[in-house]
Amino acid sequence: MDVKAIRSQFPILDQSVNGSPLVYLDSAATSQKPTSVIEAVNAYYRIDNSNVHRGVHTLGTRATDKYEGAREKVRQFINANKTEEVIFMRGTTTAINTVASSYGLTNLSKGDEIVITQMEHHSNIIPWQQVAKITGANLKYIPLQPDGTITLEDARNTITDNTKIVAMMHVSNVLGTINPIKEVTKIAHENGAVMLVDGAQGVPHMKVDVQDLDCDFYAFSAHKMCGPTGVGVLYGKKQLLEKMEPVEFGGEMIDFVDLYDSTWKELPWKFEGGTPIIAGAIGLGAAIDFLQDIGMDEITAHETKLVDYAVNQLQTIDGLAIYGPEKRAGLITFNLADVHPHDTATVLDAEGIAVRAGHHCAQPLMKWLNVTATARASFYLYNTTDDVDRFITGLNKAKEFFGDVF
Template sequence: MDVKEIRKQFPILDQEVNGKPLVYLDSAATSQKPVQVIEAVNDYYRRYNSNVHRGVHTLGSLATDAYEGAREKVRSFLHASSTQEIIFTRGTTTAINMVAASYGHTNLEEGDEIVLTPMEHHSNIIPWQQAAKATGAQLKYIPLQEDGTVSIEDVRNTLTSNTKIVAIAHVSNVLGTVNPVKEITKLAHEHGAVTVIDGAQSTPHMKVDVQELDCDFFAFSAHKMSGPTGTGVLYGKKHLLEKMEPVEFGGEMIDFVDLYDSTWKELPWKFEGGTPIIAGAVGLGAAIDFLEEIGMDQIEAHESHLADYAMKKMQEVEGLSIYGPEKRAGLITFNMDTVHPHDVATVLDSEGIAVRAGHHCAQPLMKWLDVTATARASFYLYNTIEEIDKLTEGLIKTKEYFGDVFA
């Protein structure tokens, strides 16, 4: 994988921040966009901007072909069995909310259990809290091991005959933990439960085969995988989606409207009310083309190499605490003794290095870690070993700076 050539496709990386070359280590929050994606979105607006599915004119046909073509690219990327199982959404958050509000509110009742983990992003906690309040269901949490992993034995001990939904992140956005979602799904199915997989942090970085995982629902966002913001996908098994009611109503998702009743279109359109995110879907299709040309196996191997190298380098910085398992996805969350993570991020920014600081929309996990906030460096296909070295140098400078301040 020629990272130098890949970097040439990302215009934003070729700049200075605070007089230093940009080192972008915040791809877990949002990734940068290659020229192929930028040009695809630009081409849609410049050449065939039109609504989809409605007009018979040429621009409308071009837009519809591009939109539905992107759906087929997503189907192939996820190895889903049908495009009817691919719903375009505004992102992972919307997709999970859709499942919680439609499937959850319909299929849950008092005494049922929704099983989560403490490592979940708020977007995979709050919708289930609301579903539980609306239906009388209960939330249960699979305990975490000391290194922030989930043991299959704890999963077995947590699931019961009352478990109806298991919602879990494929990859933790804080710990980098890669959860055994295939095995968890198997256990959930043995109890008659369905699984909802938050794939926001896995889909950009590794091959995902929803049929092999056998998950019932899978959600991800385009903007974390070199695509546009405001665009995402919900995959759902066809027989489940067919039984679910839409959560947004209006144009495009209807079959027939009378004064007092209406009927819905077939899948996937019954879940895509209103003018859909056409440019976002086009951009996501271009992002998938870009990633598949490089190869997801190569991307995963590159990020694994970066994470291993970063772990070794950062462990050499005295006073640095690193959270999560040794074997992890391409991100490292850490704290520096006596220095608030916001201050760490500010000093690094002065060196042109962009990292994330805060609770990362994972306050229950922060409580489990016994911290209020952390800093996080996250890697993607365009990052280099040299940038890891700059991060380490920046951390040493941060430590020295605050050592002098408080001396």
């Protein structure tokens, strides 16, 4: 990977913040966008702006071709079997909520089980809490090991014949844990359950093959993978999606409307009510082109080198706690002694270094870690070892500034 050439394609990185060159270490929250993605969205609005599917005029045809072309790019990118299995949504949260509302409320009843983990993002906890409350199903958690991983033995002991849904993140946005999705999916299927994967931190950073994983649903967001905000994808196996009812009703998703009843379009459009996220989907397609030109294996290897380098440097700082397993994705969550993570992040920001601080939408996990909040540095394809060095220097300045707590 020519990281210098890659960085040159991200105009936002060419700026100073608080008098220092920007070091952006918050890609787990949202990634930056390359020029090609910005231009693809801009070109739609400048040249092709029209609604899709319904118009027969030239602009409508061009917009439809680009929108549906983006769907095919997604299909290839995650190796879905059919384009009907790729549904555009607002993001990971909407996708998970759609499965919870459409599949969960219909197929679960009192005594059934929903199995998740304590490391989940709120968007993969709260929908299942609501499904459990409404249906009377039991919400169960696969326990975490001291390093923030799960074992297949614990998964087998938690998932039973009563389990109907297993929902799990591919990669933890806090710990960097890479979960054994393929193996847990097999356990779920052996017990007659369906498997949903929160892939928000997976798809941007590693090659994902949904057919190989054999998961039933996979959700992810464009904005974490160099694409626009406000658009994401729900992948679902066709045989399951065909049995599910839509959760949004209106234009675009209907086949025929009578005074007292209506019928729905075929997949995937029955889940895409209203004017769809046209520019966002086109931007996502451009982001996929950008990532594939670089290569997902190359991106994974680059992030692995960066995070290993960063962990080694962080371990030289006395009083700094790192959370998560030794083998991790490209992010590090930490606390600097008794310094509040917001204070740590503020000192870093004064040096032009952007990190995340807070509970990271994972309050149950914070409780498990016995902390109220943490700081997080997350890396992506445009980061360098120089960024890591600046980060370490900034942390040492924070330590010096708050020296009385050490």
